[in-house]
Amino acid sequence: MSSTTPILEARGLTRSFGAVRALDGADFDVHAGEVVALIGDNGAGKSTMVKALSGNLALDSGTILFNGAEVDLSSPSVASHMGIETVFQDLALAPHLTPPQNMYLGREIPAPGFLGKLGFLDNKTMRARSKVAFDELGATVRSYSSPVGSMSGGQRQAIAIARAVVWAKGVVFLDEPTAALGVVQTKAVLETIRKVRDKGVGVVFISHSMPHVIEVSDRVQVLRLGRRVATFQAKDTSVEELVGAMTGALDAGAKS
Amino acid sequence: MSNDSISAKNATADAAGVAADASPTGEPRSEAAVSPDASLLTSGSEGGIGGFFRRIVKVQSFQILLVLLAIFVVFSALAPDTFPTWSNMRLVIQNVSILAVLGIGMTYVIITSGIDLSIGSVLVFSGVIAAKVMQGMGGDGWGTAIVGILVSIVCGVLWGIFNGLLIAKAKVPPLIVTLGTLSGALGLAQVITGGVDIREVPAVLASNIGYGNIPGTTIPTISVIALVLLLILGVVLHKTKFGLYTYAVGSNEESARRVGVKVDRHLIFVYALSGLMAGMAGILSLAQYSTTAIAGQSTTSLAVIAAVVIGGTSLFGGVGTIFGTIVGLFIPAILQNGFVITGVQPFWQQVAIGAVLIVAVYIDQRRRAAASRATKTGKRSLAHLFRR
Structure with a gap:
C-alpha cells in the first residue's frame, strides 16, 4: 500500500x-x-x-x-x-439480550434530560440506529426484540460483525x-x-x-x-x- | 373454523402473490412461528398487540400467574366464605411483604447467575444490631426508630459489599461465600445477644409499620413499603442501564467485560443491593414481630430463592423479572393459607412447594435447551455457582 x-x-x-x-x-x-x-x-x-x-x-x-x-x-x-474493534471466533454476544442491546452494550445512549441521569435509556434511538447499521451491511436481522441466543449462527455472526464495524x-x-x-x-x-x-x-x-x-x-x-x-x-x-x-x-x- | 381461516389466509396470500411476501405488513407464516416477535417489527400497531400477547403467553411468569389464579379459584370454591375475603387476603399479603423485599435483591443476584444464601442471617444480624442500638438509646419515639432503621440498612449493605468483594474480587464462588456469611452473620448475631432475643422495640415502629395500616384504610403499611420498593427496583431492573448490565453480566460475563462493562463493580453493587434489602427486611421484621427472632429465619433464604426461581428467573442467569418473583412468592403463601382454611395439614405446603420448584427448574432447563442453539452458554450447567 x-x-x-x-x-x-x-x-x-x-x-x-x-x-x-x-x-x-x-x-x-x-x-x-x-x-x-x-x-x-x-x-x-x-x-x-x-x-x-x-x-x-x-x-x-x-x-x-x-x-x-x-x-x-x-x-x-x-x-x-x-x-479498534474485534469480532472473536466465539462472537462474544450476550445471548439473552436483543440485537440493539448487544450493539450498544457498554455504549448505551441515555434518555434525554433528567431521566438519562437516572440511568434510563433511549431504546428507541438505539433500536433505530441499529436497524440502519444492520441494513447498511445487508445483515438480515429478523427481530430486534428477540434475544440473539435464539437466532441462527449466521444471524449472530452478522450482528457481531455489524457491532464491530459500527464502532x-x-x-x-x-x-x-x-x-x-x-x-x-x-x-x-x-x-x-x-x-x-x-x-x-x-x-x-x-x-x-x-x-x-x-x-x-x-x-x-x-x-x-x-x-x-x-x-x-x-x-x-x-x-x-x-x-x-x-x-x-x-x-x-x-x-x- | 380454524381450517376456514387458514384457507382464507392462503387464498389472500396467493392472490397477492409475490407482493404479499415483500410487503411490510404481510406476515410471513413460517417466520412468525420461529420468532414470536417478528410481527412487532414487520407490521403496525395491531400486529404489535398480537405479538405482545403471544410473547407474554410464552413468559414463565405469566404461566405461573395462571397457576396462582387456578390455586386461588380452587380454594375459593372449597371455602367461599372464608378464603376469598379481604381480611384473609390482607393476612396473606402482609405475610408475603418481608419476603418480597428480600426477593427483589435475590432476583437481581440470580439474574447475574449468582446466588445469595446469606439474606436470612443478614436480616437477623441487622435486626439485632438495630435492636441493640435502639435499646441503648431508649425511648419510644421516631428519633430512636429512625436511627434503628438506618443502622439496620447500613448493616445489610456492609454484609452485601463483603459478599460482593469476595465474589467479584477474590473470585470465591457465590454459593460458598454466601454459605459462609449465612453461618457467620447468624453466629455473630448470637454472640452479640448471647442467643437471647431482644424484645424491646420502639412502640412507633411496631404500631405504625409493623402491624399498622395506612391511615384511614385496612392496607398494611409494611405491604405498601414492599410495593414501593418493588416498583422502584422493578423499573430500575427493566428500564435502566444498571438493569441492562445486570442481565448482560448474567448472560455472558466475558462479553460484557470485553465491551467495557465494569463487571466486578457491578457484581459488588448487586450483592450490596441484596444486602440492602436484607437490612430493610431486618428492621421490618423487627417492627412486625417485636422480637429479633434469631432462630426464626433459618429457611428464609431458601424460601426466597424458591420463589424467585418459580417466578421464572433462571438460575443460569440472564433471565428474570421482578413481577415473576412476586407471583412466585404468592404461590407458597396462598397454598399455606388455603391448606389451613380447608383443614389440610399445612405441612403439605412444603411438599407442594418442593414439587413446584423442581418443575419450574425442569421447565427452565428444557426451554433453554430448546431456545439456545448449542452455544457455549447453552450447555452450561449449574456448576457455575461453584466456581468463578
Whole structure:
C-alpha cells in the first residue's frame, strides 16, 4: 500500500503460555483503508496476536504502535477508545439480550434530560440506529426484540460483525468471520469487509479459507510458529504459495 | 373454523402473490412461528398487540400467574366464605411483604447467575444490631426508630459489599461465600445477644409499620413499603442501564467485560443491593414481630430463592423479572393459607412447594435447551455457582 505510517503496527511481540511460545518476536502491520489477511496453521499464533492487539491479552515483550505512537493496550476499553474493534471466533454476544442491546452494550445512549441521569435509556434511538447499521451491511436481522441466543449462527455472526464495524474507527479484527457461514452469508461478509475498508478503516481478516483470503484482501501476512514469515500482495500470489509459506515448504517467500 | 381461516389466509396470500411476501405488513407464516416477535417489527400497531400477547403467553411468569389464579379459584370454591375475603387476603399479603423485599435483591443476584444464601442471617444480624442500638438509646419515639432503621440498612449493605468483594474480587464462588456469611452473620448475631432475643422495640415502629395500616384504610403499611420498593427496583431492573448490565453480566460475563462493562463493580453493587434489602427486611421484621427472632429465619433464604426461581428467573442467569418473583412468592403463601382454611395439614405446603420448584427448574432447563442453539452458554450447567 502507501508508504505512510501504518495505523496499527506490532514489533517483536512475545508471549508464552507455560512452556509454549505462542508469539515469538512476531511483527504485524495494517494501514488505514486496507484489508490485511493474517493466516497461519493452527497454533501459529493468530488468535494470540489478535487478542494482544485488541487489548485482551498482556504481552511478555514487544511494542505496539498506533498511528506511529507507542501505545499500551492494557484493556479492551482502551482499544475501543482508539477505534479498534474485534469480532472473536466465539462472537462474544450476550445471548439473552436483543440485537440493539448487544450493539450498544457498554455504549448505551441515555434518555434525554433528567431521566438519562437516572440511568434510563433511549431504546428507541438505539433500536433505530441499529436497524440502519444492520441494513447498511445487508445483515438480515429478523427481530430486534428477540434475544440473539435464539437466532441462527449466521444471524449472530452478522450482528457481531455489524457491532464491530459500527464502532471501529481505526482497525477491525475479524477472527474467522466466515467459519460458520453458508455461501450467501459468506459473500455478504466479504462484501461487508470491502465496504468497511472503503470507509477508510483498516481490516484484519483471519481465515483458513485461502480463496477468500485472496479474493478480499490487499496484503497477506503469514504467521508460523509465532513469527511473521512472509508478506504477499494478494493480487500477485496464489493458494499454493500461501499454503507453502504457512507450512514452511516455501521458506523463501518473503517479498514484503 | 380454524381450517376456514387458514384457507382464507392462503387464498389472500396467493392472490397477492409475490407482493404479499415483500410487503411490510404481510406476515410471513413460517417466520412468525420461529420468532414470536417478528410481527412487532414487520407490521403496525395491531400486529404489535398480537405479538405482545403471544410473547407474554410464552413468559414463565405469566404461566405461573395462571397457576396462582387456578390455586386461588380452587380454594375459593372449597371455602367461599372464608378464603376469598379481604381480611384473609390482607393476612396473606402482609405475610408475603418481608419476603418480597428480600426477593427483589435475590432476583437481581440470580439474574447475574449468582446466588445469595446469606439474606436470612443478614436480616437477623441487622435486626439485632438495630435492636441493640435502639435499646441503648431508649425511648419510644421516631428519633430512636429512625436511627434503628438506618443502622439496620447500613448493616445489610456492609454484609452485601463483603459478599460482593469476595465474589467479584477474590473470585470465591457465590454459593460458598454466601454459605459462609449465612453461618457467620447468624453466629455473630448470637454472640452479640448471647442467643437471647431482644424484645424491646420502639412502640412507633411496631404500631405504625409493623402491624399498622395506612391511615384511614385496612392496607398494611409494611405491604405498601414492599410495593414501593418493588416498583422502584422493578423499573430500575427493566428500564435502566444498571438493569441492562445486570442481565448482560448474567448472560455472558466475558462479553460484557470485553465491551467495557465494569463487571466486578457491578457484581459488588448487586450483592450490596441484596444486602440492602436484607437490612430493610431486618428492621421490618423487627417492627412486625417485636422480637429479633434469631432462630426464626433459618429457611428464609431458601424460601426466597424458591420463589424467585418459580417466578421464572433462571438460575443460569440472564433471565428474570421482578413481577415473576412476586407471583412466585404468592404461590407458597396462598397454598399455606388455603391448606389451613380447608383443614389440610399445612405441612403439605412444603411438599407442594418442593414439587413446584423442581418443575419450574425442569421447565427452565428444557426451554433453554430448546431456545439456545448449542452455544457455549447453552450447555452450561449449574456448576457455575461453584466456581468463578
